[in-house]
Amino acid sequence: MIRPESTLIIDLPGADLSAADARWLAAHPVGGVCLFARNITTPDRTARLIREVRAALERDVLIAIDQEGGAVLRRLDVPPPPTPQALGALADEDAAFRAGQIAARGLLDLGINWNFAPSLDVNVDPLNPVIGERSFGTDPAQVARLGVAWARGSEAAGVLSAVKHYPGHGDTRVDSHEDLPVVNKSRAALEAAEWVPFRAAAHAALGSVMTAHILYPQLDPEWPATLSRTLLSGVLRGEWGYQGVIVTDAMDMGAIARRYPGGQAAGRALTAGADAVLVCGHGDRSVTDAHVRALRAAQASGAVSEARLHEASARLRLAEQRFPGQVQPYRAGQQALDQTDLLAWARAALRVQGNGPRLDPAAPVVLLAPSHTALGGPYGDHVTPAQLEAALRPHFPQLTTADLLDEAAARQATRAHPDAPVLLASTGRWGATPQAQHLAATLTGRAWHLCLWNPDDAAALPLPAIVTHGFRSPNLQALAETLIAR
Known part of the structure; x- marks a missing residue:
C-alpha cells in the first residue's frame, strides 16, 4: 500500500x-x-x-x-x-x-x-x-x-x-x-x-x-x-x-x-x-x-x-x-564566466528614457532611496540604500544619501546641494511611492529616476528614467557604468 x-x-x-x-x-x-x-x-x-x-x-x-x-x-x-x-x-x-x-x-x-x-x-x-x-x-x-x-x-x-x-x-x-x-x-x-x-x-x-x-x-x-x-x-x-x-x-x-x-x-x-x-x-x-x-x-x-x-x-x-541531487561544486572559474554573461545581459537590457543631468564624478550627487519597501507574495528581499550606495560611491565619492520615505530629510538633502544632480530610486514592486511623486515634481531638469524593480514605474514620474530590469549586482554595475558615461 x-x-x-x-x-x-x-x-x-x-x-x-x-x-x-x-x-x-x-x-x-x-x-x-x-x-x-x-x-x-x-x-x-x-x-x-x-x-x-x-x-x-x-x-x-x-x-x-x-x-x-x-x-x-x-x-x-x-x-x-x-x-x-x-x-x-x-x-x-x-x-x-x-x-x-x-x-x-x-x-x-x-x-x-x-x-x-x-x-x-x-x-x-x-x-x-x-x-x-x-x-x-x-x-x-x-x-x-x-x-x-x-x-x-x-x-x-x-x-x-x-x-x-x-x-x-x-x-x-x-x-x-x-x-x-x-x-x-x-x-x-x-x-x-x-x-x-x-x-x-x-x-x-x-x-x-x-x-x-x-x-x-x-x-x-x-x-x-x-x-x-x-x-x-x-x-x-x-x-x-x-x-x-x-x-x-x-x-x-x-x-x-x-x-x-x-x-x-x-x-x-x-x-x-x-x-x-x-x-x-x-x-x-x-x-x-x-x-x-x-x-x-x-x-x-x-x-x-x-x-x-x-x-x-x-x-x-x-x-x-x-535528477539526482548529487552535489556538483560551482567552481570559481565557472562563476566568473557566468558573471561575465550576467553583466553583458544587464548592460544590454538596461534602457534609458529621456535626457537627464550629467553626473560629474568629482562633484556632489544626491541619492534618494527608500529605506524599506513592502514585499509580499513570492518576494523575499529588495535592494537597500546601503547596497545602492556601495555600487555608486566608488564612482561618485561625494555621494549624499537620504531616505526617500522621509520627505523632509529628502528635501533637505536636495536643498543642501542645490546644484547637484539627484538620483531618485524606485526600489519596490508596487509602484512609485507618494513621496517620490511629490519630490519628482520639484526636481525637473536635475534628476534621474532610477527604476530598479518594476519597469512600469518609469511612466509614473515626470523624470527621465534609467530602467535596469533588476536590482542584483550585475544590474547595479550596469547602472553605475551608464551614469558615468552620460
Whole structure:
C-alpha cells in the first residue's frame, strides 16, 4: 500500500534539521522538501541540512526551491540569474537557456535538484500583483520560446524545472497568496494567450508543471485549476499528452486554505491529476500534519484510489532518478564566466528614457532611496540604500544619501546641494511611492529616476528614467557604468 504522504512536498522551519524534524521525516516518507530563504545560510550549513534531510528519508529525495531570477531568489551568494522580463527584453533564446543553467549551477552546488521555475505566465495585465518582471513578456509566443529554453537549460545542467503557474496567472488582479483569483475567459481566449507557453512546455516534455490557484469558471465553474480534473487530467494530460510531474502551488495559500481548511483539498488535487501536493507550514508542523491526516482519510475512504497514489508516487520516484541531487561544486572559474554573461545581459537590457543631468564624478550627487519597501507574495528581499550606495560611491565619492520615505530629510538633502544632480530610486514592486511623486515634481531638469524593480514605474514620474530590469549586482554595475558615461 502506498503511503499517501509520499505525494507531499513540505517545508522546514529553519536552517538546521532538528531532531524532532528528523524523526518526523523518518516516520513520514514525503515526496520532497521545499526550501525558503530562512533555510539558506552558509553553503556548508545548507548543504548539511540537505544531506540530513536525505538521510532521514533514506533516499535521494527531491529538494525544491524558488530560484527564478531577479527579485525571486532564495540563494543570494552565487551569480544571480536575471529577471525573465530582462531576458524578454533581450529576446535571445540562447541567453535564456544559459540563464537556466546558471540558476541550476547555484542549486546543484548545494544538492538542490528541483527549481520551481521558470514562470511561463504571459504578462497580460501590467497591474497583476504577482507576475510582472517574473514573466518573459506580453507576447505568448516569446514567453513560450524563452521560457522553454530557460527550463531546458536548467534540466540540461541537472536541475528539474517546474514551469508555472498553469493554466496562467498573468491576467489577475488578486494575489492567490491572499485569496482566490477568478479569470472569466473563454477557452478560445486562453488558447490564444495564456495556454501557448504551457502547451509548448508540455510538448517539450519538461520535467514538471506547477498549478495555479485560480478559478476559470468558463472551463470549470466549481474547482480552481489546482483541483480541476478538467484542467489537469483533461487538458494538460489528455489533450496535450503531458507525462511529467504535476505539482500544486502551496496549499496553505489563501486561495485554497480559506476555502478548504485542514488539508481538505489535498486529496482532491490528487484525484484531479496532481502528483505532488506542496504544503508549507512556515514553522507550524500542524499544517503539514493536517494534510497527512486528510490524505490518509481520503485513501481510507477510497476518495483517492491506490492506482492514483501509485501513479503519482511513481512519477516522483522517476524524477528523483532522472535528477539526482548529487552535489556538483560551482567552481570559481565557472562563476566568473557566468558573471561575465550576467553583466553583458544587464548592460544590454538596461534602457534609458529621456535626457537627464550629467553626473560629474568629482562633484556632489544626491541619492534618494527608500529605506524599506513592502514585499509580499513570492518576494523575499529588495535592494537597500546601503547596497545602492556601495555600487555608486566608488564612482561618485561625494555621494549624499537620504531616505526617500522621509520627505523632509529628502528635501533637505536636495536643498543642501542645490546644484547637484539627484538620483531618485524606485526600489519596490508596487509602484512609485507618494513621496517620490511629490519630490519628482520639484526636481525637473536635475534628476534621474532610477527604476530598479518594476519597469512600469518609469511612466509614473515626470523624470527621465534609467530602467535596469533588476536590482542584483550585475544590474547595479550596469547602472553605475551608464551614469558615468552620460
